[in-house]
Amino acid sequence: MKNVYETVGNGNLMQGFAEVNAMPLEKAWAYAKHPVACIDCHDPKTMELRVTRPGFLSGIKALKEHEGIKNYDPNTMATHQEMRTFVCGQCHVEYYFKGPEKYLTYPWSKGVKVEEIESYYNEAGHKDWVHAETGAPVLKAQHPEFELWSQGVHSKSGVSCADCHMPYKREGAAKVTDHHIRSPLLNTSRACLQCHHFTENEMKERVETIQARTRVLMDRAEAALLDLIDAIVKAKKAGATEDQLKLAYEMHRKAQWRLDFVSAENSMGFHAPQEAARILAESIDYARQGQVAVEGLQRA
Numbered sequence: 001m002k003n004v005y006e007t008v009g010n011g012n013l014m015q016g017f018a019e020v021n022a023m024p025l026e027k028a029w030a031y032a033k034h035p036v037a038c039i040d041c042h043d044p045k046t047m048e049l050r051v052t053r054p055g056f057l058s059g060i061k062a063l064k065e066h067e068g069i070k071n072y073d074p075n076t077m078a079t080h081q082e083m084r085t086f087v088c089g090q091c092h093v094e095y096y097f098k099g100p101e102k103y104l105t106y107p108w109s110k111g112v113k114v115e116e117i118e119s120y121y122n123e124a125g126h127k128d129w130v131h132a133e134t135g136a137p138v139l140k141a142q143h144p145e146f147e148l149w150s151q152g153v154h155s156k157s158g159v160s161c162a163d164c165h166m167p168y169k170r171e172g173a174a175k176v177t178d179h180h181i182r183s184p185l186l187n188t189s190r191a192c193l194q195c196h197h198f199t200e201n202e203m204k205e206r207v208e209t210i211q212a213r214t215r216v217l218m219d220r221a222e223a224a225l226l227d228l229i230d231a232i233v234k235a236k237k238a239g240a241t242e243d244q245l246k247l248a249y250e251m252h253r254k255a256q257w258r259l260d261f262v263s264a265e266n267s268m269g270f271h272a273p274q275e276a277a278r279i280l281a282e283s284i285d286y287a288r289q290g291q292v293a294v295e296g297l298q299r300a
């Protein structure tokens, strides 16, 4: 049984991947039957966990190289527990389309922290769009669950995505992996109490506390960013030059990237609460630094 890329590449995964990347969307769609299938995570012969998505294979190789490990291949070198996260990391990540070939790339060669990915994009001269009001070249985060999770205490303690999102359940005498992947809060008893010896309500409350704190910081980051945008627009109307606005643009890009990274990540801070707070604090600071710089121009 072949996946889409193997089919297009006549058995050659990376060749097929390059060809699909360059296809117009309507043409590529013709090959996509199911967005997520058993063979995305399982070897069809042995049922062992495996990863096949080329973006992940190249991304994790680049990340491991950055950490000093050459020619990393998760299918032969990862532990079983790591595979229980890597199968998800094939899709729940940050990515972009590189160059005119639109090569799907996970920007991890400098690391997976927010500023490491940013520095990758800066070096590549990449922007996702130009902000209509300010003209700043900004970035758009996708859904960096793998990246944020990797900065949290669960990751450091070896807790995988599957531990929380695919907990074991009993079917008759057998223990099977729950393939109904969803929010662990719908399933707190099996998802959390396997390790945490508190009540379901207590665990839910802990999650809600983290998410509410993240939400408040996100709102503040958004307000700070909007103030910066307004300040830039005002300065432009008053005749500020592109050169004078350079620092403000830079701060706009930094602040927006950080806010978007936490917003686009789907756990509302839970996967790494302190990291999410750090990122949002930086976002607020960069937005205000930009605002101070622009308002300084007008006074000068």
Ligand code: HEC
Residues within 6 Å of the ligand: 036, 037, 038, 039, 040, 041, 042, 047, 049, 084, 087, 088, 162, 166, 175, 176, 177, 178, 179
């Ligand atoms: C997103 C990844 C993913 C997809 C898609 C997926 N599985 Fe799994 N599957 C897992 C994980 C993770 C485990 C746990 C394996 C382990 O830890 O050894 C698992 C375990 C299993 C097991 C071993 C028994 C058990 O319950 O632990 C079977 C059988 C299985 N899956 C069948 C399927 C079938 C059939 C499909 C398609 C309908 C499928 N899986 C799709 C990730 C996936």
Ligand code: HEC
Residues within 6 Å of the ligand: 035, 036, 037, 040, 084, 087, 088, 089, 090, 091, 092, 161, 162, 165, 166, 181, 182, 183
């Ligand atoms: C082949 C790509 C792919 C893989 C592999 C994959 N996912 Fe997803 N996942 C998706 C897509 C696409 C969605 C739907 C997003 C939407 O509806 O907006 C999704 C949705 C989800 C959701 C939200 C479900 C809901 O109730 O709305 C969770 C949680 C999730 N995935 C966790 C995981 C975990 C954990 C793994 C690994 C065991 C995994 N995913 C593997 C693509 C993938």
Ligand code: HEC
Residues within 6 Å of the ligand: 085, 088, 089, 092, 145, 146, 147, 149, 154, 159, 160, 161, 162, 163, 164, 165, 182, 183, 184, 185, 207, 266, 267, 268, 270, 271
């Ligand atoms: C320690 C448990 C835990 C681990 C480990 C974990 N998650 Fe989550 N995840 C959660 C909780 C709790 C939420 C918040 C659910 C909610 O708000 O309903 C969540 C939310 C999500 C969502 C959004 C779900 C939705 O309903 O919208 C996705 C997608 C997701 N996680 C994917 C992942 C991936 C991928 C990994 C591994 C890289 C991972 N998670 C690791 C506990 C975990």
Ligand code: HEC
Residues within 6 Å of the ligand: 152, 153, 154, 157, 159, 160, 163, 164, 184, 185, 188, 191, 192, 193, 194, 195, 196, 203, 204, 206, 207, 270, 271, 272, 273
């Ligand atoms: C496989 C075991 C395991 C599972 C499953 C698990 N945890 Fe944890 N959790 C840990 C470990 C280990 C720590 C770190 C404890 C330490 O180092 O002191 C931790 C720490 C935490 C913390 C404090 C750290 C932080 O990030 O703020 C919270 C909150 C938490 N877990 C909530 C949950 C929730 C909610 C679930 C279910 C969705 C869950 N955990 C599932 C093992 C697990």
